[in-house]
Amino acid sequence: MTETLDATDWAILTELQRDGRVAYTELARRVNLSASATKERVRRLEETGVITGYRAEVDPERVGYGVLAVVRLKYPGTRHEPLRRLLGERPEILECLRTTGDDCYVLKVAATSMGHLEELVDALADFGSTTTNLVFSRTLSLRGPSEPGPRER
Template sequence: MEDSFDKLDLMLLRALCRDARLSWRELASLTGVSAPTVRDRVRRLQDMGVIQGFVAELSAKALGYTLEAIVRFKPFPGKVHLLSEMIVMTDRIVQCDKVTGEDAFVARILLKDISELDEVLEAFSAHASTQTSVVKSSPVRMRPPPPA
């Protein structure tokens, strides 16, 4: 699939990663091609599955969450499935990966303040042990993969 990308595709992907709300006209101006060409290229990238959607990025801080924590979950024997379901159903968990090693899941949770941490984690105590790290800063937030 990488071989099918040309310079225009890469320019469009970079521009859309910076601001997915750019109009066809704005994208055309940035890339030096017509708006219909831009539209067709973006649709082709969507059809290829390269662009999977356009989303609004919300500010956790503006929504009242002042802390973020990384929680590593080590499930108790026979509890992986239940733990997985709980993680999916917990809205404070904003990202989670199933990983190899002793910790089956690594998740990011949002907290309004540190006093909420025990309450959020208590719900998982019957299914897993946890290790938690409070995030001090995020020099690299989740970002799209670099175009090849």
């Protein structure tokens, strides 16, 4: 799909990643298109799966989840359904990536306290060995991809 994205598509994606609630008229102004052309491009980006959804970003600390951690999990075996079930049951697991290397999974978790984090890590340890790193600060918040530069193409 990357080959079919032009500079205007990338501009739309950049603006929507900054503010997913921007009105079509304002988005159109920012990317130098008419509102109807902009709306059609956004619709196409949604239909082709480039845009997968819209969501509110919530500050975990402001809603009582002041402990942020990264948990790496070595998962022996091949039955991953029990872990997937736990992921669905535990909203404090914010993200889970299946990876290569020594660790099978890397999880970003938010907890209300160190005790809560300990209980969550204990639940994950039922699936294999864990390594937990506390997050002091977010140097770079989650962001989406941007238009590749000449070196990246």
